[in-house]
Amino acid sequence: MKTYLECIPCFFNQIVRTGRLLGMDDAAIMEMYGEFGTTLKKIRVDVPPPQTAIALYDMISRHSGLADxxxxxxxxxxxxxxxxxxxxEEKVKGSDNPLSTAISFAIAGNIIDFGISTDFNLEDELEKVLDSASYGIWLEDELTHAVHDAxxxxxxxxxTGETxxxxxxxxxxxxxxxxxxxxxxxxNDVTMEDALAAGLDKVCERLVSSGCRAPGTILSLCSDEFLELFNSAPLIIxxxxxxxxxxSGKGDAPYSSRLFYLLKAKCDVVSRHLGVKTGEFILTREKRS
Amino acid sequence: MKTYLECIPCFFNQIVRTGRLLGMDDAAIMEMYGEFGTTLKKIRVDVPPPQTAIALYDMISRHSGLADxxxxxxxxxxxxxxxxxxxxEEKVKGSDNPLSTAISFAIAGNIIDFGISTDFNLEDELEKVLDSASYGIWLEDELTHAVHDAxxxxxxxxxTGETxxxxxxxxxxxxxxxxxxxxxxxxNDVTMEDALAAGLDKVCERLVSSGCRAPGTILSLCSDEFLELFNSAPLIIxxxxxxxxxxSGKGDAPYSSRLFYLLKAKCDVVSRHLGVKTGEFILTREKRS
Known part of the structure; x- marks a missing residue:
């Protein structure tokens, strides 16, 4: 997905939201606005938003003096x-369809996203998910089969936390x-330290770094070791x-037929791109061209 | 009210929304982003947002080639x-409290605001106002007395349209x-031509220009003729x-005791400033200090 024009105001929203979260004063946040503002003339809209986010959050780290x-x-x-x-876990075990319930919980956890909002209620989201989550695209059967065969x-x-x-x-x-x-x-994206703190090593065969420090897996910035895994994985979630x-949007990419997306559609740009309503739970894969 | 940090992303939203409304292409809108972005280093936050909007919409006029x-x-x-x-008008006449009903309709009309959104349903807003409008602050009795005495x-x-x-x-x-x-x-703020098209001359003693071309009445930019009226008016709506x-926020200004605000709280910044919820109908006046 390219960067849409509507992503630019959102970048400014991220600056002020993060600045306030870190306790920066108005003058310091205005300085970041000014600095980011001067980059707009050469900003690339042919790359996905997470690629631009690297420079944006580097700037926030520089101005706040906080590497993390x-x-x-x-x-x-x-x-x-x-x-x-x-x-x-008890709810999953007691469910008629444990896999479906666990997927829903994993997507509900996706609201812990400080790039989108600092104002969410995790317990409430998890509490109500089984009763009232709205499912936009939900290819559960396809994923179930793919998991079975993988x-x-x-x-x-x-x-982090969603982990x-x-x-x-x-x-x-x-x-x-x-x-x-x-x-x-x-x-608040997951690092190796965060994954270990969540106990992912207890259930995974292996934890690896993508090698890419962006809020998303930009293949051109990933390590060779990771790319080897990515290219050979029989199923990618x-x-x-x-x-x-x-x-997404690369229907002809070699990985497309092996990859499923699990997410909550959290902004209008992504919702429009998916053809769903903002807030909906999504389990989808690339449309075959 | 000063310009809050949260107003800056909103200015960028106004650029893209207006650009799209005028049919400008992505490259032209990106150019406006770039130009506005370079002004952020010297933008004044000690003035109210409508003052900044003058330069913003001047830029849009320049880039679109449209004076209006x-x-x-x-x-x-x-x-x-x-x-x-x-x-x-029939509904107002048939109402138990015609003034109250007319005030509600006048505030409902306040959704026609292309600076805030291009996505509204006027008929629906007016249709449902008497049943379901949410009133944040509603000093109707005070205004009724003031009107009676003025x-x-x-x-x-x-x-325009709200007119x-x-x-x-x-x-x-x-x-x-x-x-x-x-x-x-x-x-889409009302000009003399727009006021005449709405037939305001049929019910008003006089139509005047404030002399100020901002989306709000910035006194320091108004004409002397208007200021004379403003300073002498026994009641200002x-x-x-x-x-x-x-x-607002100038409790000690000479006009404060003579002025009532009628508005719909349409953004989080203004809602927070008023202490109400976004979307609520507001009939208020300056708090006495």
């Missing part, structure tokens, strides 16, 4: 999610899973908007 | 509103009213967010 500005918040998110794990699965992580619900889903998949984390800290924005 | 980009849309808005006038009223207009519902309210006030329009075209953003 969301470090403490990520730890809190993991802790809050871990506190819910046992209860949710000797192993590459799972592209997204946000705990990924853990529950991965346990439910009952397949060897390699879990990929970001190449370094950006927003991609979590979240960032990964979707980068990998 | 919303001209056709304004004519459509007036026509659509006029088509509803007779029916609404020898004449200065009414600060806001958007038709102002006309209905003004007729219901049964007082001599001077109606103030903007000093020139900006967004100020319509819309723009006028509120400029005139």
């Amino acid at each position: 500005p969301f470090y403490a918040l990520k730890q809190e998110s993991t802790k809050a999610a871990l506190a819910m794990l046992d209860e949710l 000797p192993w699965i590459l799972y592209l992580g997204d946000n 705990v619900f990924d853990r529950l889903l991965i346990k439910t998949l009952e397949r060897p899973v390699t879990y990929a984390v970001r190449g370094g800290p950006i927003i 991609s979590k979240g908007q960032g990964n979707y924005e980068i990998l | 980009p919303f001209y056709a849309l304004k004519q459509e808005s007036t026509k659509a509103a006029l088509a509803m006038l007779d029916e609404l 020898p004449w009223i200065l009414y600060l207009g806001d958007n 038709v519902f102002d006309r209905l309210l003004i007729k219901t006030l049964e007082r001599p009213v001077t109606y103030a329009v903007r000093g020139g075209p900006i967004i 100020s319509k819309g967010q723009g006028n509120y953003e400029i005139l």
